[in-house]
Amino acid sequence: MIVNSNSIMESNTMIWFRKGLRIHDNPALDQARRGCKHLYPVFVLDPHYLDPDQTAFSPGSARSGLNRIQFLLESLRDLDASLRRLGSRLLLLRGEPSPVVCRLLKDWKIGKLCFEFDTEPYGLARDKQVKDFASKYGIEVQSPVSHTLFNPSDIIGKNGGRPPLTYQSFIALAGRPVDPLTTMYSLLPPIGETGDHELLSVPKIEDLGYGDISQEAFSPFRGGETEALNKLDQVLEDKAWVAQFEKPKGNPSAFLKPATTVLSPYLKFGCLSTRYFYKRLDDIYTSVGKHTKPPVSLVGQLLWRDFFYTVAFGTPNFDRMKGNKICKQIPWRENEELFVAWRDGRTGFPWIDAIMIQLKKWGWIHHLARHSVACFLTRGDLFIHWEKGRDVFERLLIDSDWAINNGNWLWLSCSSFFYQYFRIYSPISFGKKYDPNGNYIRHFLPVLKDFPKEYIYEPWTAPLSVQKKANCIIGEDYPKPVVNHEIASKECKKKMGEALASPTSKINPLDQKASSSSRKKQHHNDSHEVASLKIKQRKNMK
DNA sequence: TCGTCTGTTGTGCCT
DNA sequence: AAGGCACAACAGACG
Numbered sequence: 001m002i003v004n005s006n007s008i009m010e011s012n013t014m015i016w017f018r019k020g021l022r023i024h025d026n027p028a029l030d031q032a033r034r035g036c037k038h039l040y041p042v043f044v045l046d047p048h049y050l051d052p053d054q055t056a057f058s059p060g061s062a063r064s065g066l067n068r069i070q071f072l073l074e075s076l077r078d079l080d081a082s083l084r085r086l087g088s089r090l091l092l093l094r095g096e097p098s099p100v101v102c103r104l105l106k107d108w109k110i111g112k113l114c115f116e117f118d119t120e121p122y123g124l125a126r127d128k129q130v131k132d133f134a135s136k137y138g139i140e141v142q143s144p145v146s147h148t149l150f151n152p153s154d155i156i157g158k159n160g161g162r163p164p165l166t167y168q169s170f171i172a173l174a175g176r177p178v179d180p181l182t183t184m185y186s187l188l189p190p191i192g193e194t195g196d197h198e199l200l201s202v203p204k205i206e207d208l209g210y211g212d213i214s215q216e217a218f219s220p221f222r223g224g225e226t227e228a229l230n231k232l233d234q235v236l237e238d239k240a241w242v243a244q245f246e247k248p249k250g251n252p253s254a255f256l257k258p259a260t261t262v263l264s265p266y267l268k269f270g271c272l273s274t275r276y277f278y279k280r281l282d283d284i285y286t287s288v289g290k291h292t293k294p295p296v297s298l299v300g301q302l303l304w305r306d307f308f309y310t311v312a313f314g315t316p317n318f319d320r321m322k323g324n325k326i327c328k329q330i331p332w333r334e335n336e337e338l339f340v341a342w343r344d345g346r347t348g349f350p351w352i353d354a355i356m357i358q359l360k361k362w363g364w365i366h367h368l369a370r371h372s373v374a375c376f377l378t379r380g381d382l383f384i385h386w387e388k389g390r391d392v393f394e395r396l397l398i399d400s401d402w403a404i405n406n407g408n409w410l411w412l413s414c415s416s417f418f419y420q421y422f423r424i425y426s427p428i429s430f431g432k433k434y435d436p437n438g439n440y441i442r443h444f445l446p447v448l449k450d451f452p453k454e455y456i457y458e459p460w461t462a463p464l465s466v467q468k469k470a471n472c473i474i475g476e477d478y479p480k481p482v483v484n485h486e487i488a489s490k491e492c493k494k495k496m497g498e499a500l501a502s503p504t505s506k507i508n509p510l511d512q513k514a515s516s517s518s519r520k521k522q523h524h525n526d527s528h529e530v531a532s533l534k535i536k537q538r539k540n541m542k
Numbered sequence: 543t544c545g546t547c548t549g550t551t552g553t554g555c556c557t
Numbered sequence: 558a559a560g561g562c563a564c565a566a567c568a569g570a571c572g
């Protein structure tokens with residue numbers, strides 16, 4: 001703790017925005033604006049996040065698809081506008097965030113630095129550099145936890161130093177979250193001298209070197225706190241819907257009016273405070289009386305978010321199979337061809353492909369749609385590593401969130417939390433039960449739009465005359481299925497059963513040395529199974 | 543929390 | 558008035 005002896009140092013404060021791109025319920029901002037003469041609101045544009053990467057599989061940077069970059073820029077534009085209304089503005093700089101912030105701290109003679117605590121490994125490493133620098137120069141640092149309902153450290157502490165691994169145990173530890181701040185600002189302290197640092201205005205996506213992007217379909221969801229609060233009001237208007245919300249009952253094929261709130265991208269960037277959202281929901285529950293409960297209710301969804309944040313924070317290598325103590329070790333297979341077919345929406349299963357196209361175009365898909373394609377890629381059909389799928393989601397989703405995305409891939413692939421590996425989503429009947437006419441498929445896969453509904457989920461079974469009439473020949477205009485679901489899912493179940501029963505599924509190659517003989521044996525079985533599956537697939541293609 | 547398939551039972555409506 | 562029919566809701570097997 002730095003003593004408040006140096007009034008010159010005290011007078012300059014920096015609020016460093018990363019997530020938490022909002023004014024409302026922003027503890028870091030609130031702490032920053034107190035008792036300072038000059039307030040410097042900073043955001044650092046990271047070239048790795050923004051600049052085009054030609055080697056990536058979709059338009060975007062090394063770290064993000066175009067839709068999420070767009071969402072971030074919109075959020076920054078909105079934040080800047082809000083700050084300007086309060087007599088301030090967003091100071092935008094470009095470069096690697098930590099060194100840039102350190103330079104600014106020094107050049108602007110900052111006495112106090114505030115930023116929202118970030119629990120992700122990337123954020124922790126980034127912030128450590130800045131904290132070390134600050135402590136070296138006697139700069140006070142405040143980093144309140146406000147991205148989640150609870151402080152993951154508190155929950156882990158209450159649980160004896162280990163993160164709770166079930167939702168119910170998490171709930172038992174959590175209690176009620178703290179109330180959001182309700183302070184309304186009319187004016188923030190002014191910005192001081194900024195010297196010769198180049199301050200940018202929020203770039204347009206065209207300014208980032210993406211050339212002609214008019215061909216890319218952009219997400220229908222706009223970023224920013226203003227948009228978030230408007231959407232929240234819209235969602236909460238229908239109190240009966242809010243009170244009766246049950247997550248598993250949503251319709252994944254609804255896209256004109258999605259079955260969930262689609263507030264996740266705003267939570268991801270902190271355009272919407274999760275504590276404020278919680279409070280608003282709680283008020284509705286109180287006024288309505290009868291309402292659904294966790295885990296299925298809307299509040300239950302916020303708690304799921306905190307659950308995954310907590311486990312992710314307390315689990316080393318949470319985003320990997322190897323070295324991850326809570327992750328089953330499963331001999332996933334390598335198959336680039338099948339993986340690329342999945343990623344690019346060319347599996348030949350219209351339900352799967354339509355979802356992957358919506359993901360690419362919108363940057364958002366329904367929760368159960370995520371389940372469908374994740375199951376298909378991993379334990380359901382292709383038996384490909386969940387990390388490969390995780391990477392695709394992480395890039396394309398506008399709401400992609402490190403803890404939640406990894407948590408759900410662990411869940412869906414039966415690698416952690418959930419192990420009912422024989423519960424496999426059918427790539428044919430699951431979608432059909434919600435959307436028998438196939439409107440969702442027709443919309444996202446227009447090549448199939450004239451297929452009769454009898455065949456639209458399994459177009460390869462349509463007689464050639466039907467294919468001709470629909471102007472879409474399977475194998476030419478739309479791919480044949482890459483696997484036979486009956487056979488592939490049976491193989492997967494067999495392999496999952498063996499993998500989960502095997503003691504090696506618990507052995508963690510980085511922690512414990514598996515005996516070399518058992519490893520060899522496992523590898524042998526693995527390649528044998530892949531070979532036999534390939535033969536079967538070839539047979540089915542005919 | 544969030545599977546699929548099949549078979550049974552119950553319901554509403556028609557003739 | 559009883560039988561036929563379609564369909565929803567549910568239960569159990571499967572793995």
